[in-house]
Amino acid sequence: MTPRAVLIVGESLAGTSAARELRALGHTGPVTIIGAEPHGAYSRPPLSKSVLKDPGADGTLGQDLDGLGIDIVRSPAIGADTSRCTVTTADGGVFGYDALIIATGAEARRLAAPGLRGELVLRTLDDARLLRSRLRTAASAIVVGAGFLGMEVASACAARDIAVTVVDVERPLERILGGYLSAALTARAEAYGIRCLRTSGFATLTGDPVHGVSLRDGTGLTADLVVTCAGETPCTHWLAGTGLADDLGVGIDGICATGVPGVFAAGDVTYRRADGSGPDRRAPFWSNALAQAKVAAASALGLAPAGAPYDDYFWTEIAGLALKVVGPLPLTGEPATLEGSVENGRALLTWNHPDGSSTVVAYGIRKPVTALRTLAKTALTQ
Ligand SMILES: Cc1cc2nc3c(=O)[nH]c(=O)nc-3n(C[C@H](O)[C@H](O)[C@H](O)COP(=O)(O)OP(=O)(O)OC[C@H]3O[C@@H](n4cnc5c(N)ncnc54)[C@H](O)[C@@H]3O)c2cc1C
Structure with missing residues (x-):
């Protein structure tokens, strides 16, 4: 194999996984990672879960590359x-x-x-540490955005008996998980102490430092802290002038190629370019970043990737309930219940889609992901 020099920009899940995969594929040439964070690589999903509860979790997040002969440079591109x-x-x-x-x-x-000062967000370890320290003394909180992150942050607030309101123009998680699960999770969240407020227009932040929101109907809400969980913006500033990025991020195809020879991309910075099977689509989840890292590494070496650049699996923890989802999204309509019941907080559910695929959801029930994957493949025949 030609010892090509591979340069990876971004030292997190996608970047470190690509580096690991390059070595696993037998690449012996130089691999350099350019990173921007002083902490090095760490896992983000625990930031809105264990890290908000427990300072001891900070030390468990590392994604190290010891012994792989990877050069790491910590200065942003x-x-x-x-x-x-x-x-x-x-x-x-x-x-x-x-x-x-x-x-x-x-x-x-x-x-x-x-x-404007005082707006809290949650993307980095430093964000999580700041939020954790503010949660210690807050009596009230507003979370803007009722997606996964917003609902996880609201759950952390409620677990500390902080009076928390989540505001969004949509019902919690409805856009992705559909009306059935949204209704079940909203009821559970309300019972857990989270107030879910559906607004007729987007909320604007008020105060300096920020201490509230103003709603389209003139209502004003105030709280000790305001956390914005309103999505993410791909980090593409450094690609200005290259034509590699647009508003959605860096467009990639089925082998994580960007269209510029020799340039590949993986993870939350990407979107899948429209093809015959669907429109341009961002899917910023952990399992996709990992799958794309492996594909991008193979493609960077001129090899045929062994797997797909997408993996329809994610998990979340809301109001004390663990949810694992395997299969295509969004969900619409009612599921078939394979085990348990949503009312009792433990259920195995499946949605069969018109194209023959299925989505399986473990709702508060312990199931290994491999078992859910097998079920998703066979659900239609049940
Ligand atoms: C709080 C939180 C909770 C989450 N929970 C879940 C979950 O439960 N389930 C799930 O499936 N997904 C979850 N996710 C999403 C998941 O963490 C991401 O999909 C994953 O981190 C994407 O990895 P990535 O390497 O593509 O990007 P990132 O993790 O964003 O890493 C990109 C890295 O590139 C660096 N960088 C940026 N610009 C530059 C530059 N110019 N030069 C050098 N480096 C640069 C950044 O500093 C960063 O370290 C969560 C995300 C967050 C923030």
Whole structure:
């Protein structure tokens, strides 16, 4: 195998997984990762779960690459020149590559006007530590956004007996999980002490420092802390002028190629370019970042990827309930119940889709992901 120099920008799940995969595929040439965070690589899903509860969890997040002979540079990339095949870092470094893997993920979308202080978000370990320290003394909280992250943060507040209101124009998780699960999870969240407020228009943040929201109907809410969980923005500033990125991120195809020769991408920075099977689509989940990292690594070496660049699996923890989902989303209509009942807080559910695929949901019930994958493949025949 030719020892090509592979440069990876972004030191997190997608970046470190791509590096590991390059070595697993037998690549012995130079691999360099350019990272931007002082903490190095760490896992983000626990940030809104165990880390908000327990400072001891901070030390369990690392994703190390010891012994793999990977060079790590900790200075953000500030530019790329795809004709010269170089990336420039903030400290003045210039790094050449034979193949480039873009894995710069995303940052939290903020709603506060520039210069306004006090808006809390949750994307990094530092964000989580700040939020955890504020949760210690807060008596009330507002969470803007009733997606997975917003509902997890609200659950952390309620678990500390903080009076918490989640505001969103949509019902909790309805856009992705559909009306059935949204209704069940909303009822559970309300019983857990989370007030879910559906608004007729987008909330704007008020105060400096931020201490509340103003709703379209003129209602104002205030609280000790306001956390924005309103989605993420792909980190593509450093790609300005390359034509590699647009508003959705870096577009990739089925082998994680970007369209620029020698440049591949993986993880939350990407979106899947429209093809015959659907429109442009972002899917910023842990399992997709991992699957894409493996595909991008193989493609960077000129090998045929062994797996698909998408893996329809994610999990969340809301109001004390663990949810695992395997299969295509969004969900619509009512599921078939294979085990238990949602009312009792433990159920195994399946949605059969018109195209022949199925989605399986473990609702408060312990099931290994492998078992859910098998079920999702066979659910239609049950
Ligand atoms: C709080 C939280 C909870 C989550 N929970 C779940 C969950 O329960 N289930 C699930 O499936 N998914 C969850 N996710 C999503 C999951 O963590 C992401 O899909 C995953 O982290 C994506 O990995 P990534 O490597 O693509 O991007 P990221 O993890 O965003 O990493 C990108 C890295 O690139 C760095 N970077 C950015 N710009 C530059 C630059 N110019 N130069 C160098 N480096 C740069 C960033 O600092 C960062 O370290 C959660 C995310 C968050 C934030």
